[in-house]
Amino acid sequence: MAATVQNVVTSGVFELDGGSWDVDNNVWIIGDDSEVIVIDAAHDAARIAEAVGERSVRAIVSTHAHNDHVNAAPELARITGAPILLHPEDRVLWDLTHAGRAPDGELADGQTLSVAGAELTVxxxxxxxxxxxxxxxxxxxxxxxxxxxxxxxxxxxGRSYSDYPTIVGSITERLFALPDETVVHTGHGEGTTIGAEKQGATGWEKP
Known part of the structure; x- marks a missing residue:
């Protein structure tokens, strides 16, 4: 069976810089009937584990370490035995939520993760x-x-450890280099495509 994409939406609170906001997060499960990778273990480890079922979890991958994307990661790791992977430059944010529990491995630009015959490039x-x-x-x-x-x-x-010119550069240089038909699965809300976002980017302030 070829790899497929499964979406689980979980709800909780995003906290940073002394503020808190109610949020719904997209948790992505990529794999087949036997193995998966979980992207962004948010809020509810039990619900994510239920969606995974009896499948083996090869890794719990964090796209970044804001609390609403990693707060369920240690518990999901405990349930599944899977390693938590995070880019080392986000350790400063990770430690705001999980100071006593380090990630299990590091993500690096260009690294490839494999699951169910599919390859995911970082x-x-x-x-x-x-x-x-x-x-x-x-x-x-x-x-x-x-x-x-x-x-x-x-x-x-608009909050600590973020920068607008940097994110625009990342999107225009890395993401907009992908094929226009590429489906964008986001951390919150509905999806889009690379082509659609290119068309809407004309008003962005460039770095």
Missing amino acids: LHTPGHAPGAVCLYAPSLGAVFTGDTLFHGGPGAT
Whole structure:
């Protein structure tokens, strides 16, 4: 069976810089009937584990370490035995939520993760967070962008450890180099395509 993409939406609270906001997060499960990778273990480890079922979890990948994307990761790792992977430049954010529990491995730009015959290439796309990454799966015609690129534009950059010119550079140089038909699976809300976001980017302030 070829790899497929499954979406689980979980709800909780995003906290940073003394503020808190209610959010719904997209958790992405990529794989087949026997093995999967989980992208962004948000809020509810039990619900994610239920969606995974009896399948083996090869890795829990964090696109970045804002609490709403990693708060369920240690518990999901405990349940499944899977390693948590994070880009090292986001350790400063990870430690705000999980100071006593380090990630199990590091993500690097250009690294390839394999699951169920599909390969996901790690693209370092800082801006929303210093260690933010996207995962491009050409065989699935998809990219998983976390909070770097949404339907309608870049992710937020108004809080600590974020920068608007940097995120615009990441999107235009790394993501807009992907085929226009590539489906964008986002960290929150509805999806889009690379081509659609290119068309809408004319008003962006370039770095």
